[in-house]
Amino acid sequence: MTRHETRLQRREEVATGTMAFHFEKPAGFDFKPGQAIDVLLPSPIGTDPHGLRHTFSIVSAPYEGELVVATRLRDTAFKRSLKALPLGSRVEIEGPFGSFTLHNARVRPAVFIAGGIGITPFISMLRQATRDRSPQQRLLLYTNRRPDDAAYIDELKVLERRSETFRLVATTTEPVDRGGSGGLQPRRIDGPFIQRAVAHLAEPVYYVAGPPGLVEGMRRTLNDAGVDDDDIRSEDFHGY
Ligand SMILES: Cc1cc2nc3c(=O)[nH]c(=O)nc-3n(C[C@H](O)[C@H](O)[C@H](O)COP(=O)(O)OP(=O)(O)OC[C@H]3O[C@@H](n4cnc5c(N)ncnc54)[C@H](O)[C@@H]3O)c2cc1C
Incomplete structure (x- = not known):
């Protein structure tokens, strides 16, 4: 899977306890709506049995100039680290991947x-x-x-x-x-x-x-x- 470097541009609350994270879209990053990425965080804070890597569906659409993911912020090591990440921080992502994408026969609803x-x-x-x-x-x-x-x-x-x-x-x-x-x-x-x-x-x-x-x-x-x-x-x- 392709690994890219990106930066956190901004974050915003999109529901109670739910935050969207806006990242730069790496050059040449193409995806289909419905696909996901892995977000890999730079410095571990605390311990996490799965390491500091989490999978997130991409919220933004392919025509947009940024990559956005959104998550419920719970008290896990990954999410504490994500929430504390200073704006401008470098972050690695892997992907896109997944086949949860729209069927081709668009006559079917x-x-x-x-x-x-x-x-x-x-x-x-x-x-x-x-x-x-x-x-x-x-x-x-x-x-x-x-x-x-x-x-x-x-x-x-x-x-x-x-x-x-x-x-x-x-x-x-x-x-x-x-x-x-x-x-x-x-x-x-x-x-x-x-x-x-x-x-x-x-x-x-x-x-x-x-x-x-x-x-x-x-x-x-x-x-x-x-x-x-x-x-x-x-x-x-x-x-x-
Ligand atoms: C394709 C895909 C897309 C996703 N998109 C989003 C998204 O857009 N937004 C979002 O918030 N979350 C998304 N998730 C889920 C996300 O990856 C995290 O698992 C979730 O956010 C919970 O993270 P956490 O840090 O709160 O809990 P964690 O600490 O990661 O997990 C809490 C509990 O779940 C169990 N667990 C964790 N991962 C797995 C696993 N792979 N299989 C079985 N049990 C497991 C652990 O044992 C632990 O007890 C997606 C997952 C997949 C696979």
Whole structure:
């Protein structure tokens, strides 16, 4: 796999406890929306059984001039180091890699199911598709515990307004407090909910990304609803 050197340009909070890291895009770095990179951090702080290397889906789209990843900041050695990294620091990345990319037959719709931070590969796909004015039908079912956990939700609402072929359905699974639901539907994504949401789409291909428990549960739900495994692609975000 190709190794590149890059620099951290900036970081920003994109949801509660969730941060995006913007890196320079190395010259000649080509990737497809949905692919991932490994980020290798320079100096170990503390101990980490997996070393200071983590895999992240690329949030930014290929047309953009930077490489962005986003993650829930938890108290692990890697994430403490990433959060503490001074702007301008040199960082090595490896990649891109992965086949969690859109199917070629664009006449078939794409249904994206994102659990929490599993939204990252879909942001890249949706930004690129909007920019390309893709005629492909795209539906995103995006579930989070609380509205504040929903990274990139404001951008997704804008993308939905800008594209006639993209529809967003966002839900929360915990009771909503005084802050309000932010337009997100308080309910779980189950079989009947998916069937209603996709009723207008012919032969979609399903993409599921997020914590392994969610991915496994969604695969089972889709299978129970009669969706063939050949039409389901998934990405497990280990560690959640
Ligand atoms: C293709 C791909 C794309 C990803 N994209 C993102 C992303 O965009 N954003 C994001 O936040 N995360 C992403 N992840 C997950 C990410 O690599 C980290 O595992 C995750 O962020 C948790 O890191 P952590 O430091 O909090 O926990 P860690 O310390 O890494 O792990 C916590 C626990 O998970 C277990 N674990 C870790 N790695 C594995 C593994 N490979 N297999 C089985 N168990 C494991 C460990 O045993 C540990 O107990 C992606 C993973 C993959 C494979």
